[in-house]
Amino acid sequence: MREMHTVNGFVQRTAAFARAHALWKDGDGIVIACSGGPDSLALADVLQRMQGMFHLRLVLAHFEHGIRGEASRDDARFVESWARGKGVPFELGAADIPSLAEADGQSVETEARVRRYAFLERVREAYGFSAIATAHHADDQAETVLLHLLRGTGTAGLAGIRPKSRLQLAGRDGKRPDAGYLIRPFLGVTKKEIAAYCVLAGLHPRHDATNDEKDATRNRVRLELLPALRRYNPQITEALGRLSEVAADDQAALDTWASRIALPPRVLELRRLPRAVARLVLRRYWREVTGSAQDLPLEAVNRVLHLAAKYRNSGCEQLPHHATAVCRQGYCIIQWKKKRKGEP
Numbered sequence: 001m002r003e004m005h006t007v008n009g010f011v012q013r014t015a016a017f018a019r020a021h022a023l024w025k026d027g028d029g030i031v032i033a034c035s036g037g038p039d040s041l042a043l044a045d046v047l048q049r050m051q052g053m054f055h056l057r058l059v060l061a062h063f064e065h066g067i068r069g070e071a072s073r074d075d076a077r078f079v080e081s082w083a084r085g086k087g088v089p090f091e092l093g094a095a096d097i098p099s100l101a102e103a104d105g106q107s108v109e110t111e112a113r114v115r116r117y118a119f120l121e122r123v124r125e126a127y128g129f130s131a132i133a134t135a136h137h138a139d140d141q142a143e144t145v146l147l148h149l150l151r152g153t154g155t156a157g158l159a160g161i162r163p164k165s166r167l168q169l170a171g172r173d174g175k176r177p178d179a180g181y182l183i184r185p186f187l188g189v190t191k192k193e194i195a196a197y198c199v200l201a202g203l204h205p206r207h208d209a210t211n212d213e214k215d216a217t218r219n220r221v222r223l224e225l226l227p228a229l230r231r232y233n234p235q236i237t238e239a240l241g242r243l244s245e246v247a248a249d250d251q252a253a254l255d256t257w258a259s260r261i262a263l264p265p266r267v268l269e270l271r272r273l274p275r276a277v278a279r280l281v282l283r284r285y286w287r288e289v290t291g292s293a294q295d296l297p298l299e300a301v302n303r304v305l306h307l308a309a310k311y312r313n314s315g316c317e318q319l320p321h322h323a324t325a326v327c328r329q330g331y332c333i334i335q336w337k338k339k340r341k342g343e344p
Contacts, residue, residue: 010189010197011049017188021163024183029057029129031091031180033120034083036062036075036206039135041082042194043186045201047133048086061123061132063116064094067108068208075206091126093119109216114169121167124180131181136161139191142240143221150221154298155254155276158247160240163187190237254280263288264331270308278305282332289334290323308332 018024032047034040044060051058060083064076076092083090093116101111120132141160148157167179186194198205229236258280261269265285270278279301286296297320304325307315317325323336 007200011046014046014185018185023164027055031124031132032060033134034060034062034079036079038198038205039194041203041205042197043135059089059127061091063119065112066096078206091123131183133183135186136184137186138237138241142237145240145244146221155247155251159251160244264333267308267327267332290336
């Protein structure tokens with residue numbers, strides 16, 4: 001593990017990562033998502049130090065979830081005070097997440113994520129900025145890859161968190177193709193290195209005790225599984241990071257190939273394509289027809305490919321969400337009836 005022994009060394013390493021992944025251009029505007037914890041406070045500090053280097057325009061945004069009472073409100077006041085002290089504009093969002101989660105039938109974790117990103121996107125739009133920066137780091141990447149492996153995943157899941165991606169809004173805000181970018185300048189550094197930076201930079205971040213609880217699966221992966229795996233490979237974080245990078249490159253190549261196939265796909269073309277590419281074609285077609293951010297399950301994709309493989313004159317397969325795949329006149333066609341309000 002490469003340790004950063006100076007504030008400037010850490011800042012320069014983050015700048016090099018940002019350049020390598022084209023996270024921003026000179027003069028860009030960035031919304032910094034800041035909870036007040038070590039990771040996001042370090043990110044805010046590093047980007048503030050980079051302002052002159054890249055002529056960045058910044059705003060610090062904090063979302064108060066209403067989960068931890070006065071401690072949560074203290075977090076908001078802390079972040080606002082830090083921003084004012086650095087001369088960075090500050091925006092505050094707040095919601096009673098436990099009540100909203102109950103009303104929406106969602107977990108508190110999911111409701112908080114949906115509402116937080118919707119707030120961050122509103123701030124980005126209001127300022128006319130290009131991106132939202134979050135403090136995801138190399139250990140978060142390792143946790144994400146492991147979670148995907150535990151739940152069952154393909155190449156896309158192994159790719160984990162990408163340095164730059166389009167924000168996919170959910171919930172009441174709907175899916176927005178024109179949403180801003182999410183950038184993660186800290187994906188190349190570990191949580192240990194960020195903690196060391198906080199000491200070097202004289203930062204005094206807040207601590208969220210809920211991160212120490214083992215009720216959420218991600219927390220158990222962080223607190224139990226990763227430490228256990230380090231006994232087998234002390235460099236497991238770096239190893240999983242390399243796996244995600246290779247998987248992302250492989251996935252990008254397959255996506256490029258699949259994007260060249262016209263929709264709806266011809267049955268003969270689906271037969272001739274490598275199975276991995278044919279699956280991506282069908283998933284792209286599914287998203288285009290249904291507008292759904294929810295992926296088509298693997299078993300459903302395989303049933304459609306089997307339908308195409310045995311096709312002679314006609315055939316039909318039922319798909320999720322009132323959709324049907326049919327083979328007709330040489331094409332594989334997905335038909336979707338949008339469910340009306342009140343329908344079962």
